[in-house]
Amino acid sequence: MSLRRVFVANRGEIAVRIVRxxxxxxxxxxxxxxxxxxDSLGARMAGRSVCIGPARSSTSYLNVDAVVTAxxxxxxxxxxxxxxxxxENAALADACTEMGVVFIGPRAETIRxxxxxxxxxxxxxxxxxxxxxxxxxxxxxxxAASVAKEIGLPILLKxxxxxxxxxxxxxxxxxxxxxxxxxxxxxxxxxxxxxTLYVERLILNARHIEVQIIADxxxxxxxxxxxxxxxxxxxxxxVEEGPAALVAEPLLKRIRQAAVDLAVGVRYxxxxxxxxxxDQDRNEFFFLEVNTRIQVEHPVTEALTGVDLVQxxxxxxxxxxLKLDQKQVRLTGHAIECRINAEAAHKGFRPSPGRxxxxxxPEHDFVRVDTHCYPGYVVPPFYDSMLAKLIVVGxxxxxxxxxxxxxLEEFSVEGIxxxxxxxxxxxxxxxxxxxxxxxxxxxxxxxxPDFSSAGISERPQVHG
Amino acid sequence: MAQDLTQAxxxxxxxxxxxxxxARLDLAIGSVRxxxxxxxxxxxxxxxxxVIDLPADAVVVSAPLLGFFQSSxxxxxxxxxxxxxxxxxxxxIGFIRVMQKRVPVKAGKNGKVVRVLVExxxxxxxxxxxxxxxxxxxxxx
Numbered sequence: 001m002s003l004r005r006v007f008v009a010n011r012g013e014i015a016v017r018i019v020r021x022x023x024x025x026x027x028x029x030x031x032x033x034x035x036x037x038x039d040s041l042g043a044r045m046a047g048r049s050v051c052i053g054p055a056r057s058s059t060s061y062l063n064v065d066a067v068v069t070a071x072x073x074x075x076x077x078x079x080x081x082x083x084x085x086x087x088e089n090a091a092l093a094d095a096c097t098e099m100g101v102v103f104i105g106p107r108a109e110t111i112r113x114x115x116x117x118x119x120x121x122x123x124x125x126x127x128x129x130x131x132x133x134x135x136x137x138x139x140x141x142x143x144a145a146s147v148a149k150e151i152g153l154p155i156l157l158k159x160x161x162x163x164x165x166x167x168x169x170x171x172x173x174x175x176x177x178x179x180x181x182x183x184x185x186x187x188x189x190x191x192x193x194x195x196t197l198y199v200e201r202l203i204l205n206a207r208h209i210e211v212q213i214i215a216d217x218x219x220x221x222x223x224x225x226x227x228x229x230x231x232x233x234x235x236x237x238x239v240e241e242g243p244a245a246l247v248a249e250p251l252l253k254r255i256r257q258a259a260v261d262l263a264v265g266v267r268y269x270x271x272x273x274x275x276x277x278x279d280q281d282r283n284e285f286f287f288l289e290v291n292t293r294i295q296v297e298h299p300v301t302e303a304l305t306g307v308d309l310v311q312x313x314x315x316x317x318x319x320x321x322l323k324l325d326q327k328q329v330r331l332t333g334h335a336i337e338c339r340i341n342a343e344a345a346h347k348g349f350r351p352s353p354g355r356x357x358x359x360x361x362p363e364h365d366f367v368r369v370d371t372h373c374y375p376g377y378v379v380p381p382f383y384d385s386m387l388a389k390l391i392v393v394g395x396x397x398x399x400x401x402x403x404x405x406x407x408l409e410e411f412s413v414e415g416i417x418x419x420x421x422x423x424x425x426x427x428x429x430x431x432x433x434x435x436x437x438x439x440x441x442x443x444x445x446x447x448x449p450d451f452s453s454a455g456i457s458e459r460p461q462v463h464g
Numbered sequence: 465m466a467q468d469l470t471q472a473x474x475x476x477x478x479x480x481x482x483x484x485x486x487a488r489l490d491l492a493i494g495s496v497r498x499x500x501x502x503x504x505x506x507x508x509x510x511x512x513x514x515v516i517d518l519p520a521d522a523v524v525v526s527a528p529l530l531g532f533f534q535s536s537x538x539x540x541x542x543x544x545x546x547x548x549x550x551x552x553x554x555x556x557i558g559f560i561r562v563m564q565k566r567v568p569v570k571a572g573k574n575g576k577v578v579r580v581l582v583e584x585x586x587x588x589x590x591x592x593x594x595x596x597x598x599x600x601x602x603x604x605x
Contacts, residue, residue, distance in 0.1 A: 035590065035591060050530070050587075050589050051530065051589040051590045051591055051592075052530045052589070052590060053529065053530060053590045054590065060590075065562045065563040065565065066529065066530045066531075066562060066590075068563065069530060069531055069532070069561075069562050069563060069587075070530055070587070070589075073530075073531075073532060073587030074587065095563070
């Protein structure tokens with residue numbers, strides 16, 4: 001079986017990316033657009049575009065019925081959900097199956113299981129993947145004390161019955177445990193009628209490492225190496241790179257194998273990412289979650305392996321076996337991806353939609369830019385603010401870092417504010433260059449008094 | 465299967481025609497026929513249902529959502545409206561089916577249906593013109 005016409009249920013740069021991959025394989029495309037995106041680059045490149053609803057994404061890109069009906073009505077035999085929107089919505093995968101459209105992604109059951117954090121943790125543990133040490137049955141102080149001794153400090157206490165950070169307490173010293181336990185337990189009882197606590201180890205000096213997985217429908221599972229996404233702000237990734245040059249190779253080997261073990265354990269299909277947290281102080285790693293979709297940062301892996309992940313997704317969905325073998329997967333050089341968003345970093349990352357009056361992107365043989373933007377494009381205010389992904393490769397991390405800093409200077413966007421100045425400032429920091437960072441580093445740097453005046457604004461700062 | 469003309473295709477074709485020296489264009493692709501002529505030219509062949517040439521006073525009823533257009537109440541019944549039908553603002557002129565849901569489409573204006581622009585069971589996009597109504601009190605009243 002081969003795919004003839006693919007429905008692209010997404011927008012922005014990923015719609016463009018999917019259309020390109022389809023056309024490279026001789027597959028026709030239909031792109032879903034909202035009323036605000038009728039004139040988008042993806043729509044213009046596709047064989048056809050279909051307006052699925054008004055600008056507001058809840059009435060267009062998030063409308064399962066409209067998306068599936070549009071795919072069926074335009075004669076598509078498969079649907080690519082991209083990332084975000086409905087990409088990890090099991091109901092979309094189910095609706096596609098029901099209507100005879102191939103969903104380009106994992107089985108609905110896998111999406112459902114991995115979307116449930118507790119179930120995903122159980123399945124990871126069952127596959128022998130380390131999970132963050134903790135206990136969910138801490139009902140009295142004696143139990144809290146024994147768990148704390150068992151897993152080590154610091155620890156995080158939170159209500160076992162609910163989320164949202166209610167009653168969360170951090171304990172760094174055993175002497176503080178009793179007070180923290182009583183406070184957290186009382187708050188949990190007040191909020192959820194149950195004072196039982198969930199206690200887990202708090203990893204302060206952490207790196208975020210994730211492993212790219214691809215798996216076909218015939219039981220073959222490969223990893224395509226890892227990405228280091230430690231630079232985050234409020235759990236939003238800012239810069240991603242690969243391979244994880246700052247994590248020791250023996251640990252990386254175990255992390256990659258853990259990702260494969262989990263994928264095999266859940267009979268994973270298509271592309272996916274297994275995310276881990278690495279404790280830099282103890283040289284240990286733990287499972288975080290599985291993302292059952294193509295990720296924003298997939299070009300990092302493509303740059304390192306030479307594998308076109310979206311084309312592989314299409315082949316896998318068509319039922320083709322993976323041609324690649326694990327030993328043929330080699331990570332060559334180093335790649336860094338920067339997300340360029342339409343946001344004013346110096347104004348609390350306020351979105352900055354509007355007309356792009358000038359767009360100059362760097363052109364080098366070591367640079368890839370994935371974008372849907374061009375001079376004259378109007379960034380609509382309704383959606384995610386990402387404008388482009390800048391991917392830079394080098395022979396090693398030092399060269400990749402130096403090149404990224406250089407090409408960030410060459411990239412210029414006018415008419416709207418972007419995170420380019422913020423990225424330039426961040427990547428000039430010695431801690432980034434040397435790699436001495438953790439998942440809290442960006443926010444720590446941003447809280448420094450001199451950071452906001454260090455040139456994260458494109459315009460000169462006005463004093464006084 | 466030939467892909468139908470989209471609105472974007474049509475506007476592109478129309479602007480190409482506008483820039484050209486041609487007096488008349490008549491194009492049929494799939495279920496859509498596009499016939500346009502410059503105002504100086506009168507053409508007896510331009511009278512098809514699918515011809516896009518809007519009477520000046522007519523208003524368009526657009527699809528309120530994407531789905532499959534259903535011109536009748538189902539079960540082989542006759543179309544709810546056709547050219548010449550008198551409609552009230554709250555008259556149902558057809559339905560749009562999306563998965564298990566069926567949403568009635570209202571005329572929105574009192575008047576006479578001039579032309580139906582879509583076929584039964586055709587996929588219609590959000591905002592796609594479904595039919596033209598000459599509002600009551602318009603030129604033909």
